[in-house]
Amino acid sequence: MNMESGIGGSVADYEALDPARSRRKLIIALVAVVIVAIAIGYYVSHRKPKAAGGDSALQRVTYIVPGRSEIAASTRATGTIGARRDQPVGIAGEGGVVRSVLVEAGDWVKAGQILAIVDRSVQTQQAAAMGAQIDQSRADAALALANLNRAKKLVSNGFVSQADIDSKQAALDSANARVAVAQAQLGQQRALIGRLDIRAPAAGLVLTRTVEAGQIVGAASGALFRIAEDGRMEVQARIAESDLAHMAVGNPAIVTPVGTALKIEGKIWQISPVIDPNSRQGTVRVALPFRTELRPGGFASIDLGGSPQELPLLPESAVLSDPKGNFVYVVGSDNRVSRRDVTVGGVDDRGVSIASGLIGRERVIASAGAFLNPGDKVTPVLAGH
CATH class of the missing domain: 2.40.30.170 (Efflux pump adaptor protein, beta barrel domain)
Structure with missing residues (x-):
C-alpha cells in the first residue's frame, strides 16, 4: 500500500498545490544566472591577456637611429x-646765419662738395683789415731796411756808430716779424671763413637734411646732414x-x-x-x-x-612639444619609453636638425609619440624593417 499517497499525496502534487513557492524558486535561479554572467563578464574584461611570446600584446612603435648629418646652419x-x-655733418666753425643750402636728402655728393654756406660778411671785413695790416707792416719793414742800408754806408766815415747799426737792424727784424704775424692772422681768418662752407667729408648719399636758409647755426646745432659713405x-x-x-x-x-x-x-x-x-x-x-x-x-x-655642422636629423613627426619645450621619446635597452628634451636647430626638406639633447645613437620613436607616456613598455621596430 502506498503510504505517501494515502497520507498526503506525492511531492509533485504538494508543490502543485503551492504555485507561489515555485515562482520564488524560479526567480532565485534566474538571479543566480545573472550574477554568474556578470562575474564572468567582469573577469573577461579585466584579465591581462598573455601570449606565447610575452610581448606580442605590447604596442608596436617604429624607431630610427638618426646618426649625424651635415647641416648647413641657418x-x-x-x-x-x-x-x-653713417657720417654726421655739422658746423665746424663759429657758425652764423645760413645763406643757402645746396643739396637735398637723396642727392649724391662728392668728397669736399659744399652742402651749405654760412654768412661770412663780418669775417670777410676782418680779413680785409688783416690784409691792410700786412701792407702796413711790409711798408714799415721796407723803411727799416732802407734806414739800415743808409746807416751802413755812413758807418765807415764815422758818422754812425755800431750801436746805431744794431738798433736799425733790430727795427728791421721787428718789422719783418710784424709782417709774418699779420700774414698768419690773415691765414687763420681765411681758414675760419672756409669753415663756414659746410662740406661733405666723403662721397656718398645724403640721408637727411635738417637745416634751412636763414637758420642760425653753431657748434651746438648738432648734425645738419647725414651722409652714407659711398x-x-x-x-x-x-x-x-x-x-x-x-x-x-x-x-x-x-x-x-x-x-x-x-x-x-x-x-x-x-x-x-x-x-x-x-x-x-x-x-x-x-x-x-x-x-x-x-x-x-x-x-x-x-x-x-x-x-656647416654635424647634427642628428629627425623627421618632423618625431619631435613633439608641450609647455616645457620640444622633446622626443627614446626607447631604452629595456624597451621602455623615456622623454628626452631637445633643442631644435633648423628645418629643411630633409627634416628637423637637433642642436642639443641627442648624440645620434639613440633609438628615437619616429611617430605615434603622442599616444605614449614615459615608462610605457613597447615593442620597438626599426624603420624600414
Missing part, C-alpha cells in the same frame, strides 16, 4: 637697416649667443626689407666681439649694396648662413 632674424658708415648699406641684427658660435665673417645672408618680396644678397662683415650680459645676444652686421628699397631705419628679415 638662422632667421629681424634687423634694422642703416648706413654702413651709399653702402647694412642690416644689424641681434643674435643669440648659441647661434653666433656658428657664424663667421664672410658668411652669406639674404635680406628681405619689410613690405617687399626682394631677396637681397649680402655678407656678414662684422660680428660683435662682446655679448650683452643681460640678453645673452650679440650683434651681427650684414653688408649690402645700395638699393633704393633699403631705407635706413626700416626693418628687414635676415636669413643668416652659418658654418
Whole structure:
C-alpha cells in the first residue's frame, strides 16, 4: 500500500498545490544566472591577456637611429637697416646765419662738395683789415731796411756808430716779424671763413637734411646732414649667443626689407666681439649694396648662413612639444619609453636638425609619440624593417 499517497499525496502534487513557492524558486535561479554572467563578464574584461611570446600584446612603435648629418646652419632674424658708415655733418666753425643750402636728402655728393654756406660778411671785413695790416707792416719793414742800408754806408766815415747799426737792424727784424704775424692772422681768418662752407667729408648719399636758409647755426646745432659713405648699406641684427658660435665673417645672408618680396644678397662683415650680459645676444652686421628699397631705419628679415655642422636629423613627426619645450621619446635597452628634451636647430626638406639633447645613437620613436607616456613598455621596430 502506498503510504505517501494515502497520507498526503506525492511531492509533485504538494508543490502543485503551492504555485507561489515555485515562482520564488524560479526567480532565485534566474538571479543566480545573472550574477554568474556578470562575474564572468567582469573577469573577461579585466584579465591581462598573455601570449606565447610575452610581448606580442605590447604596442608596436617604429624607431630610427638618426646618426649625424651635415647641416648647413641657418638662422632667421629681424634687423634694422642703416648706413654702413653713417657720417654726421655739422658746423665746424663759429657758425652764423645760413645763406643757402645746396643739396637735398637723396642727392649724391662728392668728397669736399659744399652742402651749405654760412654768412661770412663780418669775417670777410676782418680779413680785409688783416690784409691792410700786412701792407702796413711790409711798408714799415721796407723803411727799416732802407734806414739800415743808409746807416751802413755812413758807418765807415764815422758818422754812425755800431750801436746805431744794431738798433736799425733790430727795427728791421721787428718789422719783418710784424709782417709774418699779420700774414698768419690773415691765414687763420681765411681758414675760419672756409669753415663756414659746410662740406661733405666723403662721397656718398645724403640721408637727411635738417637745416634751412636763414637758420642760425653753431657748434651746438648738432648734425645738419647725414651722409652714407659711398651709399653702402647694412642690416644689424641681434643674435643669440648659441647661434653666433656658428657664424663667421664672410658668411652669406639674404635680406628681405619689410613690405617687399626682394631677396637681397649680402655678407656678414662684422660680428660683435662682446655679448650683452643681460640678453645673452650679440650683434651681427650684414653688408649690402645700395638699393633704393633699403631705407635706413626700416626693418628687414635676415636669413643668416652659418658654418656647416654635424647634427642628428629627425623627421618632423618625431619631435613633439608641450609647455616645457620640444622633446622626443627614446626607447631604452629595456624597451621602455623615456622623454628626452631637445633643442631644435633648423628645418629643411630633409627634416628637423637637433642642436642639443641627442648624440645620434639613440633609438628615437619616429611617430605615434603622442599616444605614449614615459615608462610605457613597447615593442620597438626599426624603420624600414
